[in-house]
Amino acid sequence: MMFGWFRKPRQVEHDYCQDNLSAYLDGVISPRDKGRVERHLSECGQCRQALAELRATVALLRQTPALKVPRSFALPLSVGAKRTERRAFQFNPGYLRLAASVATAALILIISGDLLMRSGFLGLQQSPAPASEAYGRGEEPSLVGTTLDSTAEPAAEAAPPLLMAPAPVTTANDDGNAQMLTNQGVTSATSEAVVIVETQAPLVQALPSETFARPAGPPPLPTLAPGSTPVPPPAETEKSTVPTAVPTAEATATPTPTPTATPTPEPTVTPAAAGMIGPGGPVLAVSLVQEAQGQLRAAAPLASDSWARRETILTALRRLEVAFGGLAAVLLSLSVWLRLSHQPA
Amino acid sequence: MLPQSQAERMRLAVDELSLIAAAQRGDVTAFNQLVQIFQGVVYNVAYRVLHDQDAAADATQEAFLSAFHALPGFRGGSFKAWLLRIVTNGCYDQLRAAQRRPTTSLDDMEVDQDHSSWLLDDSESPEEYAIRQDLGRTIQAGLDELPPDQRVTVILSDIQGLSYEEIAASTGVELGTVKSRLSRARARLREYLLRNRELFPEGNRLMGKFPEQGT
Numbered sequence: 001m002m003f004g005w006f007r008k009p010r011q012v013e014h015d016y017c018q019d020n021l022s023a024y025l026d027g028v029i030s031p032r033d034k035g036r037v038e039r040h041l042s043e044c045g046q047c048r049q050a051l052a053e054l055r056a057t058v059a060l061l062r063q064t065p066a067l068k069v070p071r072s073f074a075l076p077l078s079v080g081a082k083r084t085e086r087r088a089f090q091f092n093p094g095y096l097r098l099a100a101s102v103a104t105a106a107l108i109l110i111i112s113g114d115l116l117m118r119s120g121f122l123g124l125q126q127s128p129a130p131a132s133e134a135y136g137r138g139e140e141p142s143l144v145g146t147t148l149d150s151t152a153e154p155a156a157e158a159a160p161p162l163l164m165a166p167a168p169v170t171t172a173n174d175d176g177n178a179q180m181l182t183n184q185g186v187t188s189a190t191s192e193a194v195v196i197v198e199t200q201a202p203l204v205q206a207l208p209s210e211t212f213a214r215p216a217g218p219p220p221l222p223t224l225a226p227g228s229t230p231v232p233p234p235a236e237t238e239k240s241t242v243p244t245a246v247p248t249a250e251a252t253a254t255p256t257p258t259p260t261a262t263p264t265p266e267p268t269v270t271p272a273a274a275g276m277i278g279p280g281g282p283v284l285a286v287s288l289v290q291e292a293q294g295q296l297r298a299a300a301p302l303a304s305d306s307w308a309r310r311e312t313i314l315t316a317l318r319r320l321e322v323a324f325g326g327l328a329a330v331l332l333s334l335s336v337w338l339r340l341s342h343q344p345a
Numbered sequence: 346m347l348p349q350s351q352a353e354r355m356r357l358a359v360d361e362l363s364l365i366a367a368a369q370r371g372d373v374t375a376f377n378q379l380v381q382i383f384q385g386v387v388y389n390v391a392y393r394v395l396h397d398q399d400a401a402a403d404a405t406q407e408a409f410l411s412a413f414h415a416l417p418g419f420r421g422g423s424f425k426a427w428l429l430r431i432v433t434n435g436c437y438d439q440l441r442a443a444q445r446r447p448t449t450s451l452d453d454m455e456v457d458q459d460h461s462s463w464l465l466d467d468s469e470s471p472e473e474y475a476i477r478q479d480l481g482r483t484i485q486a487g488l489d490e491l492p493p494d495q496r497v498t499v500i501l502s503d504i505q506g507l508s509y510e511e512i513a514a515s516t517g518v519e520l521g522t523v524k525s526r527l528s529r530a531r532a533r534l535r536e537y538l539l540r541n542r543e544l545f546p547e548g549n550r551l552m553g554k555f556p557e558q559g560t
């Protein structure tokens with residue numbers, strides 16, 4: 001009442017009332033505004049008329065008849081299969097990538113361990129002659145010297161196939177197929193790792209041979225090996241298992257691409273990293289690993305059901321792979337270079 | 346439509362929640378039960394906004410499809426409002442597309458497709474049914490004159506009976522915006538109905554409620 005003494009210009013009150021009639025009708029109005037509208041209504045016939053018409057309009061609109069639905073809008077059951085399938089696919093590449101990363105990490109460990117043990121960092125400065133003499137002559141039997149040529153190339157190629165192994169799965173489409181691929185991918189990855197572990201010693205010994213200079217050539221012939229003897233059967237079988245597993249996975253995967261699948265960058269990145277010999281390579285690899293770790297840490301505490309978070313984890317894993325692959329390639333070429341430059345004359 | 350007891354409404358709400366949970370896990374059968382519940386509302390809103398049966402049916406089907414795929418992202422609240430938001434967004438897209446192609450002309454939209462489509466209420470006489478048909482057509486013509494934002498708001502409020510809060514959730518705007526859009530839409534419709542009094546047969550019980558001007 002205190003402010004009731006202050007009379008606003010009639011036109012202002014009229015416009016205010018007109019603007020708020022709709023809310024007043026619905027009762028969606030503050031008590032203060034409601035009082036103001038009612039005060040104006042009591043003295044303005046035009047607004048009372050407008051309110052009555054508005055009320056009739058709303059009443060009329062409420063009478064609007066509903067339409068019959070022309071048909072059922074139920075979804076076909078096949079829609080559900082697509083969604084669960086998509087969800088299942090979010091996980092498979094993750095596991096596969098993890099397996100591939102672990103396998104590559106094992107490769108790095110083995111190569112770097114070998115490097116440190118046999119020649120060490122000092123090997124660059126010191127004369128490597130005694131060490132390589134030890135390899136060439138007494139330490140290992142000549143039989144091993146020949147196995148190396150049949151197995152060396154698959155081992156050298158191990159890094160690229162390992163990295164490519166998860167790619168086919170992301171492009172696969174139907175569920176059963178994916179499961180099969182996953183198994184194949186994992187077995188191929190692990191079997192490669194096993195091959196690498198088993199043939200690790202001959203691999204280093206094979207370094208003087210020129211076959212290492214060729215990145216992806218055909219399987220080498222045991223021509224350059226010192227004291228070559230017929231190839232032993234166990235190494236041969238090991239070698240043959242590796243190439244067969246990988247092509248089947250790729251062959252079944254290619255005809256069924258999914259729109260959600262993203263092409264994996266590994267094949268393009270790895271050669272670049274492999275080409276880098278010197279301090280740049282490891283630094284790049286280490287920074288990539290750190291980046292990947294950071295991403296994993298950022299994604300870990302969050303709930304795993306979000307697509308975006310899954311994507312982040314997958315990207316992190318992909319980077320881990322690239323980093324490990326790059327590191328492996330760098331170490332491998334480092335050891336090649338080491339052997340070549342210190343070859344006994 | 347049917348009067349429901351409090352307990353009945355409660356039971357339906359619980360059913361709805363469990364259906365939503367199942368559908369979120371990818372259960373299409375559960376989702377289709379939700380479709381059964383809400384397709385009437387969704388289709389009617391689409392029809393009133395678009396004034397075209399085929400376009401409304403397309404918008405409804407697309408809305409349910411994208412709702413199914415977006416369901417894992419549904420974080421509670423009014424499921425009806427969430428659905429209506431999807432369908433009204435689809436309707437806006439269609440209206441924009443129709444604006445860009447004026448050749449799919451308004452003539453097509455003006456064609457009266459409503460004849461046999463009204464829900465037939467058992468308690469209704471044929472005369473009343475005819476009157477309702479007329480009313481539906483008149484109101485639709487009035488809605489067609491409104492800008493899309495106001496049209497959607499008044500349809501959700503006065504035809505579908507949603508609360509201001511539900512409308513705000515369905516259209517993604519503030520409560521104040523809902524209020525002003527509704528106010529403007531009703532004012533326009535009031536003028537339209539006054540202008541077109543002759544569209545209503547003499548003695549129409551509905552228009553009989555309309556007060557004479559200047560009394």
